[in-house]
Amino acid sequence: MTISDNLMGALAPLPVLIPMLAAAATLVVGRRPRFQRVITLIALIGVVAVSGLLLYLADRDGTTAVQVGGWDSPIGITLVVDRLSAMMLVVSSVVLLAVMIYAIGQGIRDGSEAQPVSIFLPTYLALTAGISNAFLAGDLFNLYVGFEVLLAASFVLLTLGASADRVRAGVSYVMVSMVSSLIFLAGIAFAYAATGTLNMADMALRFDNIPPGTRTAIFAVLLVAFGIKAAVFPLSAWLPDSYPTAPAPITAVFAGLLTKVGVYAxxxxxxxxxxxxxxxxxxxxxxxxxxxxxxxxxIAQSDIKRLLSFTLVSHIGYMIFGIALSTTSGLSGAIYYVAHHIIVQTTLFLVVGLIERQAGSSSLRRLGGLAAASPILAIVFLIPALNLGGIPPFSGFIGKVALLQAGAADASALAWILVAGGTITSLLTLYAVARVWTKAFWRARADAPEGDLADVSPSALIDESEEDIAFVDREDVGKIPVFMLIPTVGLVIVGLALTVFAGRIIDISDRAAKDLQDRSIYIDAVLGNHRPVPVDEAPVAADDPAVAPSTDAPNSDVPNTDVPNTDAPNTEEAPR
Structure with missing residues (x-):
């Protein structure tokens, strides 16, 4: 084992271990919010550093598997670091750190006394551990565990504050996620019944000997489970109603990351x-x-959060398109587009949080004049919005061109239909974000149909007896805290970096796609010397000329036939 292998073996568990230990530490110091925040930031910075080093080593030295607990594969828990998983770790850890800084700057939802702040940080760290575990999992059950950690943490984060809308959305989200988990668990049971293993590398070899119909049925069950988590149509109806009710940092993490875990699966x-x-x-x-x-x-939405939630669903289709092509170029485009979309979608939801703080609403019927009121806010919205719309030379344009070129290279009728659909979707996305720009930023606020209600809290419109009616009565409205603006601008810069360094990033995604196309790289890294002997490498049959009895044997009384004579006993001892 080389020094690099030892280093990878030491680093691989850390993206899961660091946030879990930090979550325990934040619970211990739960009465000291400052200590909690320091511990959380240190832990997330550590995850970013470890993930970056893992990506460098994986890209330089290739795939590495780590056996946890001293049990050899395929029996024990395996963590696998390849270019794909390491790239996903880097992007997700950067987003999680930026959103945490944003949440701290917001004072964990403006410092509301009703907000259980001490619960937020350890739950957020548990979410981080679940995401990392899902990306590193080398067996189906460990992947399932990562999804369940995500589910438990997501429900807590989604319902923080315990408002009626959040509880309702949280219950809906959990019910859908539980159905997905049950289907996933059934798929694991079917796969284990067919192959006798849960290790994905070992399972990949054994599936080759499974009848095609059985194999396809198991794949269909797993696709339904993963499709619900990734919000693939027709399994995506739950998402637009669940995400917009959460606070801006939570919505940003959910929209940017959680669906991509399903795409990764x-x-x-x-x-x-x-x-x-x-x-x-x-x-x-x-x-x-x-x-x-x-x-x-x-296009049909008048609320920016819901509009972005639907664009989130829409752009998952690009990733599925690249996967379905089953080519290196298609997979490479899908991987690059996943990284791009995580960054851009998270940035836009954070900007919506800033819009709500600045103007008191995210409804296009109430917004206007934001470009004049806050030019910085206009800029941090415009750049990722154009990126999402696929305007050259941004990363959204580069990713879409890569996918459309892969579809054109496939040249099938269905691929050409997807190319046309992807082009139309890109144009309509640009129309949707341009509509937000013209209504919320460009037009005068007085021209908005409900512009006079933008400063009034939504609950006050229902209950006139509420004491704290107007947002303008609060001193912090209209002021963007530095620690909310810095991570948002930081993610805008990261999105631009995906454009500036697109060549290098696409090179990594190309190599990741080639690794995915050559399954033996992953299988050899995981199983090593424990790889079972394939059927075509098993000992040859007795009728093989290499091992068949020689016709020159001294027993000339025995007829030279292909089938031995079993009627007469063999009275001579076989030569040794």
């Missing part, structure tokens, strides 16, 4: 376990419908 299952492509056409149709239905829903 689809990539891993499709490329490693089921590379035969039986359901590629189904995935293409789902990708097309996800793009078109999502963007049509976005």
């Amino acid at each position: 689809i990539i891993r299952a499709h490329s490693l376990l089921f590379p035969q492509g039986e359901l590629d056409n189904v995935l293409m149709v789902c990708g097309l419908l996800t793009m078109v239905v999502g963007i049509m829903g976005a």
Whole structure:
């Protein structure tokens, strides 16, 4: 084992271990919010540093597997670091750190006394650990555990504050997630019954000997489970109603990251376990419908949060398109687009939080004049909005061009339909964000249909007896805290970096896609010397000429036939 392998083995568990230990520490100092925040920031900075080093080592030295607890594969828990998982760790850790700084700057929802601040930080760290565990998992059950950690933490974060809308959205989210988890668990049971293992590398080898119909059925069950988590149409109806009710930092994390964990699971299952492509056409149709239905829903919205939630659904379709092509160029484009979309979508939801703080609402019917009132806010919205719309030379344009080129190279009728659908979706996305710009930033606030109500809290419109009616009565409205603005601008810069360094990042995604296409790299890294002997490498049969009895044997009385004579006993001892 080389020094690099030892270093990777020491670093691989840390993206999961650091936030879990930090979560325990924040619970111990729960009565000291400052200590909690310091511990959380140190832990997240550590995860960013470790993830960056893992990406460097994985890109330089290739895939590495770590056996946790001293049990060899395929029995023990395996963590796998390859270019794909390391890239996802880097992007997710950067986003999680930026959102945490934003939340601290917001005072954990403006420092409301009703907000259980001491619960937020350890739960957020548990969410971080669940995300990291999902990206590193080398077996299906450990992936399931990562999803369940995400589910538990997500429900707590989604319902913080315990308002009626949040509890209602939280219950809906948990019910949908529980259904997804049950389907996933059923898929794990079916896969284990068919292969006798949960280790994905070992399972990949054994699936080759499973009848195609059984294999396709198991893949379909897992796709439904992952499709719900990734919000793939027609399994995406839950998302637009769940995310907009949460505070801005939580909505940003959910929109930017959680759906991409589902996309990652689809990539891993499709490329490693089921590379035969039986359901590629189904995935293409789902990708097309996800793009078109999502963007049509976005155009119909008058609230920025809901509009962005529908664009989130829509752009998942691009990633599914790249996966379904089953080519290196398609996978590379999908990986790059996942990284781009995590950054840009998170940034836009953080900007919406700033808009709500500045103007008291996220409804387009109440907003106007924001460009004149806050030029900085206009800039930090405009750049990621154009990026999402795919305007050259931003990373959104680069990612879409890569996917459309991969579709054109496929040259099938369905791929060409996807190319046309992707182009139309990009144009409609640009129309949707341009509509937000013209209504919220460009027009005068007096021209908004409900511009006079923008300063009034939504609950006050229902209950006139509420004491704290107007946002303008609070001293902090209209002022953007520095620690809310800095991480937002930081993510805008990261999004621009995806454009400036697009060549290098696409090179990494190309190498990651090639690794995914060559399953033996992953399988050899995980199983090593414990790799089972394939059927075609098993000992040859007795009728093979290499081991068949020689016709020159001294027993000339025995007839030279292909089938030995079993009627007469063999009275001579076989030569040794």
